[in-house]
Amino acid sequence: xxxxxxxxxxxxxxxxxxxxxxxxxxxxxxxxxxxxxxxxxxxxxxxxxxxxxxxxxxxxxxxxxxxxxxxxxxxxxxxxxxxxxxxxxxxxxxxxxxxxxxxxxxxxxxxxxxxxxxxxxxxxxxxxxxxxxxxxxxxxxxxxxxxxxxxxxxxxxxxxxxxxxxxxxxxxxxxxxxxxxxxxxxxxxxxxxxxxxxxxxxxxxxxxxxxxxxxxxxxxxxxxxxxxxxxxxxxxxxxxxxxxxxxxxxxxxxxxxxxxxxxxxxxxxxxxxxxxxxxxxxxxxxxxxxxxxxxxxxxxxxxxxxxxxxxxxxxxxxxxxxxxxxxxxxxxxxxxxxxxxxxxxxxxxxxxxxxxxxxxxxxxxxxxxxxxxxxxxxxxx
Amino acid sequence: xxxxxxxxxxxxxxxxxxxxxxxxxxxxxxxxxxxxxxxxxxxxxxxxxxxxxxxxxxxxxxxxxxxxxxxxxxxxxxxxxxxxxxxxxxxxxxxxxxxxxxxxxxxxxxxxxxxxxxxxxxxxxxxxxxxxxxxxxxxxxxxxxxxxxxxxxxxxxxxxxxxxxxxxxxxxxxxxxxxxxxxxxxxxxxxxxxxxxxxxxxxxxxxxxxxxxxxxxxxxxxxxxxxxxxxxxxxxxxxxxxxxxxxxxxxxxxxxxxxxxxxxxxxxxxxxxxxxxxxxxxxxxxxxxxxxxxxxxxxxxxxxxxxxxxxxxxxxxxxxxxxxxxxxxxxxxxxxxxxxxxxxxxxxxxxxxxxxxxxxxxxxxxxxxxxxxxxxxxxxx
Numbered sequence: 183x184x185x186x187x188x189x190x191x192x193x194x195x196x197x198x199x200x201x202x203x204x205x206x207x208x209x210x211x212x213x214x215x216x217x218x219x220x221x222x223x224x225x226x227x228x229x230x231x232x233x234x235x236x237x238x239x240x241x242x243x244x245x246x247x248x249x250x251x252x253x254x255x256x257x258x259x260x261x262x263x264x265x266x267x268x269x270x271x272x273x274x275x276x277x278x279x280x281x282x283x284x285x286x287x288x289x290x291x292x293x294x295x296x297x298x299x300x301x302x303x304x305x306x307x308x309x310x311x312x313x314x315x316x317x318x319x320x321x322x323x324x325x326x327x328x329x330x331x332x333x334x335x336x337x338x339x340x341x342x343x344x345x346x347x348x349x350x351x352x353x354x355x356x357x358x359x360x361x362x363x364x365x366x367x368x369x370x371x372x373x374x375x376x377x378x379x380x381x382x383x384x385x386x387x388x389x390x391x392x393x394x395x396x397x398x399x400x401x402x403x404x405x406x407x408x409x410x411x412x413x414x415x416x417x418x419x420x421x422x423x424x425x426x427x428x429x430x431x432x433x434x435x436x437x438x439x440x441x442x443x444x445x446x447x448x449x450x451x452x453x454x455x456x457x458x459x460x461x462x463x464x465x466x467x468x469x470x471x472x473x474x475x476x477x478x479x480x481x482x483x484x485x486x487x488x489x490x491x492x493x494x495x496x497x498x499x500x501x502x503x504x505x506x507x508x509x510x511x512x513x514x515x516x517x518x519x520x521x522x523x524x525x526x527x528x529x530x531x532x533x534x535x536x537x538x539x540x541x542x543x544x545x546x547x548x549x550x551x552x553x554x555x556x557x558x559x560x561x562x563x
Numbered sequence: 564x565x566x567x568x569x570x571x572x573x574x575x576x577x578x579x580x581x582x583x584x585x586x587x588x589x590x591x592x593x594x595x596x597x598x599x600x601x602x603x604x605x606x607x608x609x610x611x612x613x614x615x616x617x618x619x620x621x622x623x624x625x626x627x628x629x630x631x632x633x634x635x636x637x638x639x640x641x642x643x644x645x646x647x648x649x650x651x652x653x654x655x656x657x658x659x660x661x662x663x664x665x666x667x668x669x670x671x672x673x674x675x676x677x678x679x680x681x682x683x684x685x686x687x688x689x690x691x692x693x694x695x696x697x698x699x700x701x702x703x704x705x706x707x708x709x710x711x712x713x714x715x716x717x718x719x720x721x722x723x724x725x726x727x728x729x730x731x732x733x734x735x736x737x738x739x740x741x742x743x744x745x746x747x748x749x750x751x752x753x754x755x756x757x758x759x760x761x762x763x764x765x766x767x768x769x770x771x772x773x774x775x776x777x778x779x780x781x782x783x784x785x786x787x788x789x790x791x792x793x794x795x796x797x798x799x800x801x802x803x804x805x806x807x808x809x810x811x812x813x814x815x816x817x818x819x820x821x822x823x824x825x826x827x828x829x830x831x832x833x834x835x836x837x838x839x840x841x842x843x844x845x846x847x848x849x850x851x852x853x854x855x856x857x858x859x860x861x862x863x864x865x866x867x868x869x870x871x872x873x874x875x876x877x878x879x880x881x882x883x884x885x886x887x888x889x890x891x892x893x894x895x896x897x898x899x900x901x902x903x904x905x906x907x908x909x910x911x912x913x914x915x916x917x918x919x920x921x922x923x924x925x926x927x928x929x930x931x932x933x934x935x936x937x938x939x940x941x942x943x944x
Contacts, residue, residue, distance in 0.1 A: 187589060194590045194805055206583050208568060209575045209759060211884050242625045242761055243784060246801040250784040281781040372802060378590060380623055380761045380804035400662040400781065403624060403631040420627040421753060423761035423804070424575055503592050 183501075188531055191505040192322045192350050192478040192519040193245075194372035194379050197429070201376060204432035205425045212424055218416035220427055225416075227434040228383060231352065231442065232367060234359035236385040239409050240430075242423040245349035245370030248382025250278055251404035252345050252366045253316075256390065258398040259283030261313040264305055264342070266297045266333075270323035270508045271347055275316035282399050287312065293511070294324045294480070296473035299332040306340050313393070314343045320351030322373075323508045325480035325517060326473050327355055331362045338363035343390055349373060352383075353437065354449040354477040354521055365390040371426060374449075374477055376433045376522040380423045449476035452520035452529050455559035459533040462555035463540070463547050468515055477521035478505075482514060484545045489516040495539040502535040526560050564882075569912055572886040573703045573731050573859040573900040574626075575753035575760050578810070582757060585813035586806045593805055599797035601808055606797075608815040609764060612733065612823065613748060615740035617766040620790050621811075623804040626730035626751030629763025631659055632785035633726045633747045634697075637771065639779040640664030642694040645686055645723070647678045647714075651704035651889045652728055656697035663780050668693065674892070675705045675861070677854035680713040687721050694774070695724045701732030703754075704889045706861035706898060707854050708736055712743045719744035724771055730754060733764075734818065735830040735858040735902055746771040752807060755830075755858055757814045757903040761804045830857035833901035833910050836940035840914040843936035844921070844928045849896055858902040861888075863895060865926045870897040876920040883916040907941050 189196050210216045221240075228238045241248055253275075257263060263284045265275040268291040279286045289305050291297045297317070306312055315337045320327050330346055337344040343365040348357055352367065353374030359367050365387040372379035386394070386406060394406050402408070408419040437445050453476045460467055460481050468480035483489035489506060490513045496502040505517040518532050533552040540547050570577050591597045602621075609619045622629055634656075638644060644665045646656040649672040660667045670686050672678045678698070687693055696718045701708050711727055718725040724746040729738055733748065734755030740748050746768040753760035767775070767787060775787050783789070789800040818826050834857045841848055841862050849861035864870035870887060871894045877883040888896040899913050914933040921928050 185589070187591075189590060189592060191592050193802060194593060197590055197806075202587050206587060208566070209570060209578055209753075211570060211572050211886075212575060212760070214884065242623075243628065244623050244802040244804070247624065247628075247784040253783075254781075278783050281783045283781065370802070372590075378804060378806040379593070379802045380807065400635075400664065402634075402659050402662045403628045404784075421575060421625040421751070421760045423625070423759060423807075425578075425759040426761065426804075503595065505592075 187501040188528070189503050190519050190528065190532055191503055192373060192517060192521055193370070195376060195519065195522040197378055198376055198433070198436060198523045200436060201429045201432045205429040207428055210424055212421050213417060217424060220431060221416040224427060224431050224434065227438060230438065231434065232357060232359045232385050233361065234385050236359060236387050237413060238383060238385045239406060240418070240422065240427070241382040241404065242380060242420070243382045244372070244379050245382055246274065247404065248349070248368040248370060248384055249274060249347055251382065251406065252368050252384065253278040253282050254399050254401040254404050255394045255397055255406045256314050256343055256345065256366070257282045257284045260285065262287065262309060262311050263314045263316060264289060264309070264312045265316045266291065266302065266318065268295060268297060268324065268326065269293055269318070269321035271318050271321055271349070275347065279316065294326065294468045295470070296326050296328045297333070299329055299336055302333050303336045306336065306342065310340070312340070312342045314345055316345050318347045319357060320355055320475050320477060322350040322478055323511065325469050325475045325478045327351065327475045328473070330357065330364065334362035334364055343393055350521065351477060354445070356446045359385050371430060374522045375430065376436070377426060377429050380426045381430060446476070449520065451559065452524060452526070453479060455526070455529050455556040456518055456520055456532070458555040458559045459529070459552035463537065463552045478517050478519045480515050480517045483516065487543055487545055488513045491543050492516060492539050495542050496535050499539065499542070500535045502531065529556050568882040569909070570884050571900050571909065571913055572884055573754060573898060573902055574751070576757060576900065576903040578759055579757055579814070579817060579904045581817060582810045582813045586810040588809055591805055593802050594798060598805060601812060602797040605808060605812050605815065608819060611819065612815065613738060613740045613766050614742065615766050617740060617768050618794060619764060619766045620787060620794070621799070621803065621808070622763040622785065623761060623801070624763045625753070625760050626763055627655065628785065629730070629749040629751060629765055630655060630728055632763065632787065633749050633765065634659040634663050635780050635782040635785050636775045636778055636787045637695050637724055637726065637747070638663045638665045641666065643668065643690060643692050644695045644697060645670060645690070645693045646697045647672065647683065647699065649676060649678060649705065649707065650674055650699070650702035652699050652702055656728065660697065675707065675849045676851070677707050677709045678714070680710055680717055683714050684717045687717065687723065691721070693721070693723045695726055697726050699728045700738060701736055701856050701858060703731040703859055704892065706850050706856045706859045708732065708856045709854070711738065711745065715743035715745055724774055731902065732858060735826070737827045740766050752811060755903045756811070757817070758807060758810050761807045762811060827857070830901065832940065833905060833907070834860060836907070836910050836937040837899055837901055837913070839936040839940045840910070840933035844918065844933040859898050859900045861896050861898045864897065868924055868926055869894045872924050873897060873920050876923050877916050880920065880923070881916045883912065910937050
């Protein structure tokens with residue numbers, strides 16, 4: 183049926199009607215007073231979301247562009263950096279650091295688990311010349327959330343910067359930039375922030391600025407020094423995606439009106455219900471409860487059944503889209519996002535659809551058993 | 564009056580209601596068949612617009628990001644390059660090339676004039692080791708259109724690549740990528756293409772690919788090699804701004820339905836009418852007729868009057884926004900864009916508003932004289 187579709191991938195995510203409507207406003211000039219007022223207001227709201235007093239910069243790019251900005255502005259060729267790698271987005275930090283000529287020390291942790299902060303401490307002790315530690319808050323490829331607070335406190339005791347990929351988590355999972363000593367937090371618009379893709383958002387600490395000022399790597403579009411020149415006037419260095427700024431303002435209003443604590447509690451509830459449902463269906467979750475992501479749940483396909491076969495049925499029969507596995511997880515797992523503009527009924531749809539799809543691909547389940555388990559979580563039973 | 568505003572700056576430009584409406588469609592996954600079909604269709608339409616058989620890549624960034632992509636993918640540290648500089652966007656090529664460690668030879672031409680192709684030929688003859696020539700089709704800061712055809716034919720006789728900034732011109736001014744030997748044409752969404760900011764679009768020739776493959780500069784988000792891996796499947800390397808893709812498709816349909824020849828003729832007519840009106844008001848145009856831009860007209864403020872004072876009155880009294888001068892032209896000129904979603908009535912509004920604003924700032928003109936001159940051009944008198 184036209185216009186009935188259920189997008190449940192970890193970005194891009196559905197955009198709320200209020201935000202869509204806001205973005206239909208006429209285009210405004212990017213050097214106009216109207217834009218500057220909008221920009222100033224957005225930054226104040228983002229500082230609440232990030233729990234920071236730091237300056238926050240909005241780049242017109244997808245999340246990877248923001249990650250490249252974080253690397254290009256802090257890593258000079260020959261610098262030693264530490265990357266925490268337990269999935270595709272951890273790997274991206276390593277790839278980016280290599281591009282900029284860094285000597286990369288990788289702390290690999292098993293895909294589906296979260297990183298042990300003590301290992302970060304050991305790596306820093308063994309390599310006191312590490313300049314930057316790159317971490318992932320929410321590893322979207324596996325559905326893991328890392329303990330940014332503990333890692334941040336460790337890195338803060340060293341001269342190294344702490345850079346965190348918050349692309350898929352920020353807006354759905356709490357982050358305390360100042361208290362947790364995150365020098366650069368970088369995120370994207372199209373995940374928990376409920377916007378179309380096209381913006382990368384990052385906060386910069388004073389400790390980070392000192393490194394950025396001394397940095398030698400080539401950068402222009404992503405240059406934070408160029409951006410900083412325009413910041414006091416609430417301008418951007420280059421033409422910003424003005425309609426996405428308008429949408430971001432509306433999305434932040436929605437989140438602040440709901441209350442950030444409620445937003446985070448909602449995501450945890452959706453996670454818990456999804457996991458209970460998956461277990462009730464006898465399927466295997468990829469992550470332990472202790473580091474399970476509040477915004478995306480990874481599930482192994484039953485033995486002998488391709489995860490992508492299940493996904494195909496879901497798309498074809500019910501217009502429900504789950505994400506597949508990436509890299510070595512391809513066709514082995516599917517991922518259900520409950521991220522951003524998602525409520526209890528989205529989980530019900532996901533699970534009911536999954537039950538029917540499993541039936542169709544020849545893996546009989548007790549229809550309704552998963553839905554019931556989710557309902558029980560929602561009812562607090 | 565709320566919702567009555569006339570944005571006449573050379574980007575971002577107003578977005579047609581049909582395009583706005585298209586972009587309110589629900590978000591689709593960026594690895595979905597729906598996206599791939601959309602992407603494939605857009606590229607075919609862009610190839611008509613660019614008049615090329617080359618592959619065309621769409622990046623999620625503003626126009627400057629596309630320019631950085633063109634530099635980062637073709638310039639290795641130590642390469643000698645030639646930049647043609649007659650305004651702020653020509654200077655941007657030099658700045659970008661310096662960032663990537665190039666030895667930059669600047670061919671400076673006077674702001675407000677266009678570059679003499681013979682000087683390009685002389686520079687290439689004197690420096691046969693030039694690797695890339697960077698030019699600007701439409702120099703937005705001065706309102707000049709350069710002779711890309713003649714320059715392209717000269718560069719094609721050398722091993723150098725010919726890279727053209729078409730950010731503000733493409734969609735309003737004809738370009739023939741293949742026939743004029745443009746190796747990389749790079750443009751943006753928010754100018755003549757009638758979209759919000761957020762996309763950069765570029766075509767890549769076979770000659771360019773050879774250089775790109777051998778290039779040593781750091782790049783990741785803007786890496787065309789990474790983009791090329793995904794191209795056969797109509798995917799992008801990183802999450803694209805899917806809603807802008809939907810809008811781009813709608814905008815291209817509008818342009819192709821109007822007919823590209825008609826689009827270009829419309830812009831020339833708007834230019835001619837604007838220039839006739841300015842002359843009728845006794846003001847001085849910045850550019851000669853021979854290289855006057857079809858999409859933006861630069862006008863000197865009358866002696867003793869700040870261009871920005873005129874602009875302020877226009878904004879405050881009539882909600883009309885002209886652009887100001889940049890860098891050394893600040894407060895000396897104003898720029899009227901007739902770019903993209905612009906018709907005869909937009910010129911009438913611009914000129915009638917300008918007449919009244921001039922009156923208010925103490926430079927009396929014959930009210931209606933400029934409007935009449937524009938009308939005569941429209942009527943072919």
